[in-house]
Amino acid sequence: MTSALLPGEKPAPGPLTADEQDYLDRLIVRHRGRPGMLLNILEEIQENQPKKYLPLDYLEYLSSRTGIPGAQIFSVATFYALFNLKPQGRHTVCICRGTACHTRGSKALLDRLKLLLGVSEGEDGGSADKLAATTPDGEFTIRTVACFGQCALAPVVEVDHQILGHVNERVLEREVEAVRKGARS
Amino acid sequence: MKKIRDLASFNEAREAGLEKLLPAVPRIAVGMGTCGAGNGAESVFHAFSDSIEQRGVSVQLARTGCFGFCAAEPLVNVWIPGKPLVILQKVRPDDAPAILDHIAAGRIPADLALCRIDEWDHITAHVKFGTGFEEIPLWNEVPFFRGQKKIVLRNCGLINPDDIEEFLAVGGYQALYKALIDSNPAAVIEAIQAARLRGRGGAGFQTGAKWEFLRRAKAEPKYLICNADEGDPGAYMNRNEIEGDPHSLIEGMLIGAFVTGASEGIIYVRAEYPLAVHRLRTAIQQAEEWGLLGEDILGRGFRFHLSLVEGAGAFVCGEETALIRSLEGRAGRPTPRPPYPADSGLYGKPTNINNVETWFNIAPIVLKGPAWFLETGSPKSPGTKVFSLVGKVVNTGLVEMPLGTPLKTFVYDVGGGAPLGRAVKAVQTGGPSGGCIPSDMFDTPVDYESLAQLGSIMGSGGMVVMDEDNCMVDVARYFVEFTHSESCGKCIPCRVGLDKSLHYLSRITHGKGTEEDLKTLDELSRMIRDASLCGLGQTAPNPVLTTMRHFLHEFEDHIRARRCRAGVCEELALSPCENSCPLHMNIPRYLQLLKEDRLEDAFVSVVLDNPLPASTGRVCQHPCDNRCRRAGLDEAVNMREVHRYIADSIYPAPQFEELAARVASLRKPATGKRCAVVGAGPTGLACAYYLALLGHEVMVYDSNPDAGGMLRHALPDYRLPKDVLDREIELIRRVGVQFTFNTRVQEEITLNDLDAQFDAVFLAIGTWKENWVYLPGTELKGVMPALPFLEAVSKGEPTALGRKVVVIGGGNAAIDSARTALRLGSDVTIVYRRERKDMPAIHEEVEAAEAEGAKIVFLASPHRIIGDESGRVKALEAVKTRLGEYDASGRRRPMPTDEIVRVPCDTVILAVGEAVDLDFAKASGLKIKENGLIEVDRYTLATSRPKFYAGGDLITGASNVSNAMGYGKKAARNIDRMLTGEERWTSLWPEFVYDMTVPAHPGASRRHRVREADPLERAKDFREATYGLTTVEAMEEACRCLRCDVRNGD
Amino acid sequence: MPDRVSIRIDGELIHAKLGQTILEAASATGKFIPSLCHLKGLKPVGACRLCLVEVAGVGRLLPSCTTPVQDGMAVTTRSERLDHYRRMILELIFAERNHICAVCVSNNHCELQALAKRLGVTHVRFPYSYPKAPVDATHRQFVLDQNRCILCTRCVRVCAEVEGAHVWDVGGRGVGSRLVCELNRNWAESRSCTSCGKCVQSCPTGALAAKGYAAEEMVKRAETISRLVEAKGARA
DSSP states (O other): OOGGGOOOSSOOOSOOOHHHHHHHHHHHHHHTTSTTHHHHHHHHHHHHSTTOSOOHHHHHHHHHHHOOOHHHHHHHHHHSTTOOSSOOOSEEEEEEOOHHHHHTTHHHHHHHHHHHHTOOTTTTSOOTTSOEEEOTTSSEEEEEESOOSOGGGOSOEEETTEEEOSOOHHHHHHHHHHHHHHHHO | OOOOOSHHHHHHHHHHHHHHHSOSSOEEEEEOSHHHHHTTHHHHHHHHHHHHHHHTOOOEEEEEOOOSOGGGOSOEEEEOTBSOEEEEOSOOGGGHHHHHHHHHTTOOOTTTEEEEESEEEOSSOEEEOBOOOTTSOBGGGSTTTTTOOOSTTSSTTTSOTTOHHHHHHTTTTHHHHHHHHHTOHHHHHHHHHHTTOBOTTTTOOBHHHHHHHHHHOOSSSOEEEEEEOOOOTTOOHHHHHHHHOHHHHHHHHHHHHHHHTOOEEEEEEETTOHHHHHHHHHHHHHHHHTTSSEEEETTTTEEEEEEEEEEOSOGGGGSHHHHHHHHTTSOOOOOOSSSOTTTSOGGGSOEEEEEHHHHHTHHHHHHHOHHHHHTSBOSSSBSEEEEEEEESOSSOEEEEEETTOBHHIIIIIITOSOGGGOOEEEEEESGGGSEEEEGGGTTSBOSHHHHHHTTOOOTTSEEEEEETTSOHHHHHHHHHHHHHHHOOSOSHHHHHHHHHHHHHHHHHHTTOOOHHHHHHHHHHHHHHHHHOSSHHHHHTTHHHHHHHHHOHHHHHHHHHSOOOTTSOOGGGOSOHHHHHOTTOOOHHHHHHHHHTTOHHHHHHHHHHHOSOHHHHHHHOOOTHHHHOGGGGTSOOOOHHHHHHHHHHHHTTSTHHHHHHHHHHTTOOOOOOOEEEEEOOSHHHHHHHHHHHHTTOEEEEEOSSSSSOTHHHHTSOTTTSOHHHHHHHHHHHHHTTOEEEOSOOBTTTBOHHHHHHHOSEEEEOOOOOEEOOOOOTTTTSBTEEEHHHHHHHHHTTOOOOOOSEEEEEOOSHHHHHHHHHHHHTTOEEEEEOSSOGGGOOSOHHHHHHHHHTTOEEEOSEEEEEEEEOTTSBEEEEEEEEEEEEEEOTTSSEEEEEEEEEEEEEOSEEEEOSOEEOOOGGGTTTTOOBOTTSSBOOOTTTOBOSSTTEEEOTHHHHSSOOHHHHHHHHHHHHHHHHHHHHSSOOGGGGSOOOOOOOSOOSSOOOOOOOOOEEOOHHHHTTSOSOSEEOOOHHHHHHHHHTOOOTTSOTTO | OOSEEEEEETTEEEEEETTOBHHHHHHHTTOOOOOSSOOTTSOOOOOSOTTEEEETTOSSOEETTTOBOOTTOEEEOOOHHHHHHHHHHHHHHHHHTTOOGGGOTTTTSOHHHHHHHHTTOOOOOSOOOOOOOOEEOOSSSEEEEGGGOOOOOHHHHIIIIIISOOOEEEESOGGGOEEEETTTOOGGGOSSOOOOOHHHHHOSSSSEEETTOOTTOOOOOHHHHHHHHHHHHHHO
């Protein structure tokens, strides 16, 4: 993937570039006819996007090349928590809301983080308990996850895919600050 | 790549693997599951790798999975040829050079060693590591591992999961080989059925029966699916199983495929488990290369293809029909059964789904037979189950136990109880589909049926321990919030029903719930359970129904008293400290007022919240310390000592007169109502004070000639100088409280008299009757109960105290007696039957007693008191105890041993608890409970007799000063409401204006402690043993407050 | 195996065809079991849970729309518990979105409304959610008002199974579930919609309606869908 293929902030309608079509064609061929094909394809598309989301144009093309109805693709893309239909921030801070983390105070961490980054709940129209919100400057996305399965380290926070265990408010502030500074330099 | 096609090539591969597992040189294997990595195992591995390279030593370095003890991560296995395998704990990267030094010398760093393994039963093989290092405990001697039986986790943390040869070396794929050679699918299914293996995903359906359905299905192809979409919050055993031993999963599926005729396999694994996905991909690829997957497996003409699909984050996909829809490229919405997957599953073809752990059990059963499997576990639920033991427990980690093991073994023996000595309240099993089991039911065996009886389920094996700081209403709300957001939305009961359940639960946690809400919630929960389409909806109400069943009083507290005892529900408390304070003092307010240098306002604030701030400032058990959020940064704010400072600065000072007048001026206009308070102890004083402030006429009766009760007569002067108490009582008089002393209820005045003369009566008599234990020799001269002894000393009356004193007990009265006896010049020994940490006395008091020269004998249960010829005490004999099983309080029960200790002495003080003298209450129309205490309404403190209220020791048994005062305060509020028919309580407080912003930089200083007088000097007389904070120290403490009372967005 | 079985419904002996569901067997003999997501001719989904019945010897309640009859089965379609649950489910539907009958095109011709009357739902004990659900009036002939949608998915199924267009599906999950047109397009921009109107005819409430009707004027003919499928089946 090269960044030249990225759609802009607001994806322009219209056909994809030849490279993008080619990429998607190869992806489809690789998974065609296998159980879990649609999930695997969507996961790969999102993973290969720098902004970790599913561009609508891609889904359109996918529908036309596989014959899977667009409504079904949209249904799948909005059903699973992993998929994003909006571009994600440059950095992701993900707070675990699993039971062990909850009993050890993850809600206070989440509240602190929202305050710290100036994000209010439910930006994505999601309910308050399922958060995925991006700061206006596109730097940070705050997410919650049902459980990382890192319960022995509770409470757990993931900052840019790095797991931090036994986090308290001070550690969280320090990490976010470190990432922010790293981002600006 | 050499494909395995016969026994010779099989054995060849095994040999190669054994050489890696037990090489000729030392081997270091770093535990690198996700949990290890989260604790820094990656850098530990690199540190070893660098050091080994630098030194050029011959050491084999490998990665392995997790051995299960997550609290001790990172774990590192060290094996020196001929020696046992040693597991090191909490290894840091900079430990690597020293460890290598030790290994070079044939030694093990003792400080890091967790345990040793001489030999290991891989079930499918037996490995002998060696002998030696006897000073290191064997693995199953470590409490966390004791009682564990590793069948599923047989290889986890011991082999390299990325190396198929190591798996082969420990007997991997042998069961597959056997099944293919025997070529008798029916026999294998029979064996699984005979072993009564039940699905480990939660429902517990017989695995053998499911396989038989698939075998009989006619259509082709048949699919086998492994459900590794572990989505229960609080459960992560499947992740560790895959990360530590992926080939065992593949082998189980291969055997299943062979005997059911399936040709396609799919592992559906959570995308949130990248390491597990990676390890599985590697394992599948290796198995294909070695001829164990694909066409013509092991040269026996059997074909099976295995692929991997990453689940994209939907808990409902744990439901088999939803998982199948997900694989078909649709949203994971379950479909009704019938048709069952065995008839019409993936793409309408016969399909079988089993959980990861179920597949792990297959190879051992095939190899060792069903009879062997039935040896472990309970008859209906044989075998083991892996649990993730997490939450408020010291030893967190993965625990594999035989099914049927009682819950208390998990919580206390393996888990070591809650951290910080808190009391465990409940265990949550089964995640969002399960329920909460209260601590008094911890004898319950953990198996499918027993847990179901309590309304919970075993589920996939999550076990989350909750302590007294967890609110059960919040826990119920939390789980409903989870299932609500994971509901697929297809059926109405689950989609809308859970939304409304969440609404009611949120209302209750916000303090807006009603009794009607509780009833609706119960009805709604039952409907959702009975009417939902799939397992998610059918089980989602379990957390609500079980908490309502076992913890109804917590729901009622939230609704009726607007209280969350655990302090979790923020809307119901000003701040965590206020919530924990029995008097509900507005602690942040007086701290802030002091910080603003407004000492006089601070005093008014304190004394309006607590009429005995100087006394409680010295003797309170300070529950606020345990809840202070500052403790998360360094240490709790010393709130008790700050209000002692504020009180001590005003009472003896000239401003007292003016401030006492200011407080008295807050008294409401006279109501004309008359109230009697029986007992001038802390409970009675608190109640009388507030009733007077509320404008009622108050008369306090006491049998003593003065006020103060236990504060005056049970607390020695060195803890609470009586002039301090006198000044506080003076303020209480100034607001209008009157006293009648030397008057005993039922003798000088009867309850009927009180009833006739007063509009309300509050009973607040203390526990003055000593519990008399049955002990041979208590009739001897020199045996005395603690309270009368302390009372006599406080009144300056003579006591028959000898030179060598033994105190029996571990509460505050025992310690007070001991320190008093020391001051009277005696030699003191305290005998206590449990451990130090179990002592109910304030911890600092125990330390102070020891510093002053008291000896304490722990784990000794008094057996008899021996007298001399003259009938005087000569010695105390006690039976040494050892710690047995855990009791319902979470403490280990002392069990007698043969050993007897004898302490020579001439005095024995019994401080084993006090009781209330209820003689007065008999035939008075007051209902008395079975435990000998007066029955009151929990929320109003009203007794069964109209106009009569009771509080303090009378309703709780012996307690402490602050709790007792809390009841007095609460009673005053309720009595006032009864007398006036209005809720006037909060109007007692004038408005205090002070800064309501969170400090950007809270004070950086550490917690200030009180200074103590030199122990040996202070033990000579009864002068106060501690000095309060200085002005600067008190200010600095106030500045440390984080102001939890300030709400964002207010 | 005989292709006819005998079952008892509310004590009455009934002969049914093997392979029939309980609901089919019951309606063939004129017995009423309430349901909203079921529409004869479409694949049953068991979503509304109104058709739950008690079957002797089975601990849990079974959806009659998907449970096949078995010889000797004894079914109870009315009981205090069933009535209670059904009413509660209807109340939940009313509380979920904005079902304001007075201004609805389907007023007096609405299956939800009729069922509520029949089952005696006189009030809703649950608090209303009042969501802001969108209305799509872009289509030339039809209008979609999500405020009246109960997510029965009849439209989704009729479009995919009968018309073969698969214009509709359900996006999101839980209470956030919404009917979506293709990749979340306006209906007018749909590329697969044939404007056949089957979705409108099958909709039990006023969520899908033809344009140009005032309140109370929209009368739907869901049974035409059933007859169409029957005719197709007979032709094949």
